[in-house]
Amino acid sequence: MSRATREAYRDSLLPLLDGHPDLICLDTDTGLFSAEHAAAAGEQYLNLGIAEHNLMGIAAGLAACGRMPFVNTMAAFATSRALEAVKIDIAYNRLPVRIMATHGGLAAGHLGPTHHALEDLAVFRVLPGMTVVVPADAAATETFVEQSLSIEGPLYVRLGRKPSPPLPAATPPVIGQAQTLREGGDVVLACCGPYPVLACLTAAEVLAVYGIEATVLNLHTLRPFDTETLVAAARPATLVVTLEEHWRDGGLGGAVAEALAEAAPTRVLRLGMPDRFVDEVGNQEHLVTHYDLTAEQVVRTVRTALDTATDRKDITT
Amino acid sequence: MTTTQVLRRDTLASVAARIRSHIVDMCAGPEGGHLGGGLSCVEVLTSLYFSVLNVDPQRPDDPARDRFLLSKGHAAVALYATLAERGFLPVEELAEYGRPGSRLMGHPVRAVPGVEMPTGSLGHGLALACGFALAGRYAGHDSRSFVLLGDGELQEGSVWEAAIAAVSLKLDRLVAVVDRNGLQLTGTTERIAPMEPLADRWRGFGWAVRDVDGHDADQLAEHLAAAPWEPGRPSVLIARTVKGHGLPFLAGRASSHYVTLSERNHARATGALRTSDAAT
Numbered sequence: 001m002s003r004a005t006r007e008a009y010r011d012s013l014l015p016l017l018d019g020h021p022d023l024i025c026l027d028t029d030t031g032l033f034s035a036e037h038a039a040a041a042g043e044q045y046l047n048l049g050i051a052e053h054n055l056m057g058i059a060a061g062l063a064a065c066g067r068m069p070f071v072n073t074m075a076a077f078a079t080s081r082a083l084e085a086v087k088i089d090i091a092y093n094r095l096p097v098r099i100m101a102t103h104g105g106l107a108a109g110h111l112g113p114t115h116h117a118l119e120d121l122a123v124f125r126v127l128p129g130m131t132v133v134v135p136a137d138a139a140a141t142e143t144f145v146e147q148s149l150s151i152e153g154p155l156y157v158r159l160g161r162k163p164s165p166p167l168p169a170a171t172p173p174v175i176g177q178a179q180t181l182r183e184g185g186d187v188v189l190a191c192c193g194p195y196p197v198l199a200c201l202t203a204a205e206v207l208a209v210y211g212i213e214a215t216v217l218n219l220h221t222l223r224p225f226d227t228e229t230l231v232a233a234a235r236p237a238t239l240v241v242t243l244e245e246h247w248r249d250g251g252l253g254g255a256v257a258e259a260l261a262e263a264a265p266t267r268v269l270r271l272g273m274p275d276r277f278v279d280e281v282g283n284q285e286h287l288v289t290h291y292d293l294t295a296e297q298v299v300r301t302v303r304t305a306l307d308t309a310t311d312r313k314d315i316t317t
Numbered sequence: 318m319t320t321t322q323v324l325r326r327d328t329l330a331s332v333a334a335r336i337r338s339h340i341v342d343m344c345a346g347p348e349g350g351h352l353g354g355g356l357s358c359v360e361v362l363t364s365l366y367f368s369v370l371n372v373d374p375q376r377p378d379d380p381a382r383d384r385f386l387l388s389k390g391h392a393a394v395a396l397y398a399t400l401a402e403r404g405f406l407p408v409e410e411l412a413e414y415g416r417p418g419s420r421l422m423g424h425p426v427r428a429v430p431g432v433e434m435p436t437g438s439l440g441h442g443l444a445l446a447c448g449f450a451l452a453g454r455y456a457g458h459d460s461r462s463f464v465l466l467g468d469g470e471l472q473e474g475s476v477w478e479a480a481i482a483a484v485s486l487k488l489d490r491l492v493a494v495v496d497r498n499g500l501q502l503t504g505t506t507e508r509i510a511p512m513e514p515l516a517d518r519w520r521g522f523g524w525a526v527r528d529v530d531g532h533d534a535d536q537l538a539e540h541l542a543a544a545p546w547e548p549g550r551p552s553v554l555i556a557r558t559v560k561g562h563g564l565p566f567l568a569g570r571a572s573s574h575y576v577t578l579s580e581r582n583h584a585r586a587t588g589a590l591r592t593s594d595a596a597t
Contacts, residue, residue, distance in 0.1 A: 024455070043455070046451075046486070048482050048485075048486075049481065049482065049485065051475075051478035051479075051481070051482065053440070053444065053474075053475040053478055054444045054447075054475060054478035054479050054481075054482050056444075057441055057443075057444025057445050057447070057448065057475070057479060058444050058445075058447045058448040058451065058479075058482065059448065060434070060444075060445055060448060061434075061444065061445040061446060061447060061448015061449045061450075061451070061452065062448040062449075062451055062452045062455075063448075064433065064434060064445075064448070064449070064452075065380070065448070065449055065452030065453070065456070066380065066452065066456075067452055067455065084438060084441075085441065085444070085475070088435065088437075088438055088441060089434070089441055089444075089445060092435055093427065093434060093435070
């Protein structure tokens with residue numbers, strides 16, 4: 001049974017509160033925590049109202065006094081509305097605030113571009129000292145919540161809204177370490193988040209039918225970035241394709257391209273949300289398909305690139 | 318040395334005079350500084366650091382300490398001078414302000430002992446101070462959190478987000494002071510974005526409000542020491558001040574906002590402060 005990552009976060013945080021009196025959950029009336037959840041958390045839960053700058057500021061003040069706040073807002077608001085408080089009050093002071101950002105990517109679906117977050121990874125991964133993670137399913141979310149207690153400095157966690165498709169069982173991910181979901185020597189498919197990871201796993205199976213072996217890397221941690229694993233996977237490969245639920249620039253594709261350009265120049269093709277705002281109604285699944293963040297596009301991209309490369313080789317030889 | 322011990326050997330007025338003199342010297346340095354808004358809050362800072370705050374330069378990290386935040390971070394020169402006079406950093410270090418390699422930046426940074434949080438972008442301090450006050454409550458301390466806001470700063474919406482939160486959280490160990498000098502960079506607050514009736518605005522948000530002379534350090538100290546004034550409510554002291562206070566050729570003028578004092582004006586300023594010291 002598939003669960004929403006935001007609910008997995010909530011349900012894994014609540015039992016931790018008792019044993020960790022320094023934890024405090026700050027909300028902005030997101031509705032994620034019901035009256036029952038709030039009652040279960042007792043004094044360790046506060047609904048501050050709809051004020052995201054204020055949320056980050058109060059969290060920073062608490063963290064400066066030795067608390068570890070988990071703050072709840074939507075990714076869109078954490079990224080753009082509250083960014084200055086995140087940058088100056090939290091990141092600048094290296095404070096251990098956990099920014100639990102729901103409705104990441106296109107998860108807000110029909111609610112539209114005001115509620116989509118297609119720039120959050122680009123924005124958060126440039127902030128010094130920030131850890132940025134994108135769990136691909138509920139199980140990973142639970143693991144990350146637990147691991148977050150020992151992460152120094154601020155943390156951004158991109159969560160979803162509704163249940164996302166189930167992923168094949170894998171060893172639990174570790175923050176900061178890329179997760180190799182499949183090994184193959186021809187191409188690397190690098191991805192993060194529920195739909196892209198699933199699409200890349202499917203694409204790898206299809207590519208295998210065409211005789212193309214793909215490594216699938218779940219690069220769930222965008223910062224600190226596991227360049228070592230990426231480079232090791234990319235060295236034997238002729239091509240790296242990235243897929244993410246994010247505008248094409250600055251997110252995972254950007255991180256991969258930057259890392260490889262410096263450490264192991266490899267051709268990188270970045271797939272993501274086209275350079276525009278969503279212009280039609282659709283739930284997350286519809287939008288992901290509509291904008292072609294799909295296994296089909298990954299397969300097409302790999303095959304076209306490899307064919308072109310082969311053609312070029314044929315011409316030059 | 319505790320606040321009480323410091324007070325015994327000095328008067329608030331004489332400390333304020335020394336702080337004012339340091340500010341003038343710093344603004345005669347290579348980068349200049351926010352002179353007008355620094356001078357307007359001298360008595361507020363003096364009363365806090367030399368009479369009200371439970372802080373100890375020997376134990377700057379004491380978890381039960383009172384906390385102060387300069388939300389109008391551009392008045393860094395005033396904070397540095399106050400912290401130096403209070404023993405958090407050597408007075409001689411003030412000469413380094415604005416010079417390459419110094420830790421005394423144009424806006425306060427945590428590298429300076431006694432600075433709780435970096436500030437400078439306006440509209441951040443009140444929410445941070447709410448966090449401090451909340452943490453104090455969780456820890457069971459009877460400490461208080463103080464924050465100094467500029468009056469122009471009140472145009473930032475985030476101030477009012479925090480003003481709402483402070484009331485809903487019943488943070489009565491939180492005390493805000495507004496440096497009501499009436500001027501911002503290009504003119505009067507009332508021309509640019511009217512703030513009056515300011516006390517009513519805060520009252521309307523649910524705060525306990527007092528509206529006082531911001532240059533009477535003894536009176537400021539009395540009010541600040543007495544907070545909370547109403548149980549269950551945060552307190553805000555509107556300190557009526559004059560931008561550039563102490564320098565007749567700049568006082569009450571928006572042009573005092575950021576000044577690099579020439580050698581001639583530095584001498585004029587020093588002379589003016591000396592005259593006003595003699596008068597008090």
